[in-house]
Amino acid sequence: MSLLETRNKKFNVPFIFIAGVIFLFGLAYFANYIENLGKDAIDLELPKTTESETNSTSITVRLAKGEITYLDSTQINSVELKENIKIKLDGQPNPTILLHADEDVSIDKVVDIMEFANKNTYKVILGVRSK
Structure with missing residues (x-):
């Protein structure tokens, strides 16, 4: 080839x-x-946290099944709840509400507390407890 x-x-x-x-x-x-x-x-x-964000005052509100409400692990009447929140948070730096709601709680109760916090310029951290 x-x-x-x-x-x-x-x-x-x-x-x-x-x-x-x-x-x-x-x-x-x-x-x-x-x-x-x-x-x-x-x-x-x-983002970095500032010193003013770490120096915040927070309280815990728990809305439990059956119209039971707790403020910092103490059972409280839902009528007195807002008044006691104002007493504890007014004048505090960065007031924060840690709002825990059971799954069975009416959304109206959660929204009511969130509107109250917004009106009083409190921060709200919402958590839902499942069954």
Whole structure:
């Protein structure tokens, strides 16, 4: 076989081989992209808490099943609740109410306390206790 004969022959490469090579290059590119994407996410800057935020006064209000209300783990009448909250939080730095409500408690009671806190510029942290 001479050099002239081999130059005129067609070089047949199966399609599956070409597709496999393209797939592997794409996979390598995608893996590199994902690796670099993770590096960008690490540079997240979180907000710092200030001294005034750590010096806050908080009380815990728990709304339990069956119209039972607790203020700092002491059972209290729901009529006296708002008055006692005002007594404990007025004049305090960053007053906060930690509001825990059982799942069975009416949403109206939760919203009522949240509106009261908003009107008096108290912060509210809401938690729901499941069954």
